[in-house]
Amino acid sequence: MTAMPTVRETSHLRSAAVAARVGRWLGICFGIAFLTGLVSHYAQNPSQPIPFPTSPAWGYRLTQGLHVTTGIACIPLLLVKLWSVLPLLVRGLPADWAGRARDGAERASIAVLVSASVFLLVTGLLNSTQWYPWDFSFRRSHYALAWVATGALLLHLAVKLPTIREALGRDVDDTALDRPGAVARGGLSRRGLLRSTWVAAGLAVLATAGSTVPWLRRVSVLGVRSGDGPGGVPVNRTASAAGVVESAQSPAYRLVVGYAGTTVSLTRDDLLAMPQRSEGLPIACVEGWSASAVWTGVRLRDLLDLVDAPRGAEVEVTSLQERGAFRATLLQENFADDDRTLVALALSGEPLDLDHGYPARLIAPNRPGVLQTKWLSRLEAVT
Amino acid sequence: MSGGEPGRVSPGRAVLGAAGVLLTAYGVWLLLSRQDLERNLDVALWLAGGVLVHDVLLGSVVIVVSLLATRLLPAVARPAAGAGLVVLGSLTLLAVPFLGGFGRENAPDNPTLLDRDYTAGYLVLVATVIIVVVLPVLLHSLRARREQR
Numbered sequence: 055m056t057a058m059p060t061v062r063e064t065s066h067l068r069s070a071a072v073a074a075r076v077g078r079w080l081g082i083c084f085g086i087a088f089l090t091g092l093v094s095h096y097a098q099n100p101s102q103p104i105p106f107p108t109s110p111a112w113g114y115r116l117t118q119g120l121h122v123t124t125g126i127a128c129i130p131l132l133l134v135k136l137w138s139v140l141p142l143l144v145r146g147l148p149a150d151w152a153g154r155a156r157d158g159a160e161r162a163s164i165a166v167l168v169s170a171s172v173f174l175l176v177t178g179l180l181n182s183t184q185w186y187p188w189d190f191s192f193r194r195s196h197y198a199l200a201w202v203a204t205g206a207l208l209l210h211l212a213v214k215l216p217t218i219r220e221a222l223g224r225d226v227d228d229t230a231l232d233r234p235g236a237v238a239r240g241g242l243s244r245r246g247l248l249r250s251t252w253v254a255a256g257l258a259v260l261a262t263a264g265s266t267v268p269w270l271r272r273v274s275v276l277g278v279r280s281g282d283g284p285g286g287v288p289v290n291r292t293a294s295a296a297g298v299v300e301s302a303q304s305p306a307y308r309l310v311v312g313y314a315g316t317t318v319s320l321t322r323d324d325l326l327a328m329p330q331r332s333e334g335l336p337i338a339c340v341e342g343w344s345a346s347a348v349w350t351g352v353r354l355r356d357l358l359d360l361v362d363a364p365r366g367a368e369v370e371v372t373s374l375q376e377r378g379a380f381r382a383t384l385l386q387e388n389f390a391d392d393d394r395t396l397v398a399l400a401l402s403g404e405p406l407d408l409d410h411g412y413p414a415r416l417i418a419p420n421r422p423g424v425l426q427t428k429w430l431s432r433l434e435a436v437t
Numbered sequence: 438m439s440g441g442e443p444g445r446v447s448p449g450r451a452v453l454g455a456a457g458v459l460l461t462a463y464g465v466w467l468l469l470s471r472q473d474l475e476r477n478l479d480v481a482l483w484l485a486g487g488v489l490v491h492d493v494l495l496g497s498v499v500i501v502v503s504l505l506a507t508r509l510l511p512a513v514a515r516p517a518a519g520a521g522l523v524v525l526g527s528l529t530l531l532a533v534p535f536l537g538g539f540g541r542e543n544a545p546d547n548p549t550l551l552d553r554d555y556t557a558g559y560l561v562l563v564a565t566v567i568i569v570v571v572l573p574v575l576l577h578s579l580r581a582r583r584e585q586r
Binding site: 183184251 | 451457459460472477480483487491492495496506515516518519524527528530534535543550557559561562566569570574
């Protein structure tokens, strides 16, 4: 410790004891958010060397709910963590050049860690409310910076490991690791600060998690969705936003099913005349909200049989939408062959609402919401 | 506090640090290779802007509020004010995109997005924090002072 305090910052709360304890939970939440984020990106990847499983049907609902929830919990944790280490930002430079080089490298790695972490939490929060005040691709940037932040976090842990071990091994009020002069008391105790931080993180979770945990719906006063919507399911993208209001209601509508040059064109009435199945499946949006509902329609496999598509074929799914990244998606073979995968015509016993994908939409188990294609126009089996 | 004795790094820490550098490099490569320069400049702006807004703007607000609290509040009320600042401050930042409802402007035809009364919800949250955090801490401080006398 050759650093000289350049400002008079004397609060005993800003200490390794507090930073290590908040940092532990911040690291756990960041780790869960990183791993569940990887799951989500993998699930959206058209090419999957290891097939993404179709069971449990609620798997993606759980991982993406955890992703957003742990991210929200990180907001108070990161604020308190950064506050607790602020004196390190304004510490003086070491006297020798080797020390200065080391100090500079550490500061640079912390700058990367802090800027990437703040970026992830801010863009993630705004994205969950569908607010995009930027020009970059959220998906790509959030993903790339998650790797940057996780790498910088591992490096930070490697550098700080002895201090973290020592701080966590001592009592929270132990002053052995404190900055000299950090003795000002009078406000909160360290235990009080930690307790307030846990309460803040807990309330942040309770206030938002109702968008994915039904029994929290009433208490989640900051939920992005109340859970209401046509058929009891919220809508992510409306028919008018997708530009399909006319084509979806046109008498000329046909669902085309094809395989190897054979095609069948079906009206909605043709689909309704086929054997109808009902499945209770969740719709789980990448933005973190989810809802379970009973969908009724034709089993996808029954439609593929009309054109003699063999088991093990992938299905290119196309929507009536004319634009958008998810206008055409690929349904992998295990999803195509799963008996629960439906071309849904009804939701909660009512005909599908226009905003839920009327005349027909895809619904499959354990699949990100963006890939549950609405306003189906074509299903092409490929082997 | 530069973390342990320099020059003596255990193999475990060295591997952890090296893995960290590799992951960061992979992330930077992902960022640069999958998006054009113009968009990445916007990413850079948000990266730097986030730190600046946090360190300068938010940092100053917290310092001014803390100074005011220590000057104006009686000592017995300071722990309660501190707890209130931690909990309400972070929840208020979280509430900004909800209270502003900016996402609704991108999807004016979607009545299921941001479909709660967030002003009322935020006020309920503030009241809850005052009842479950601020008042108990204040009562605890008052009781501790009475016992000291």
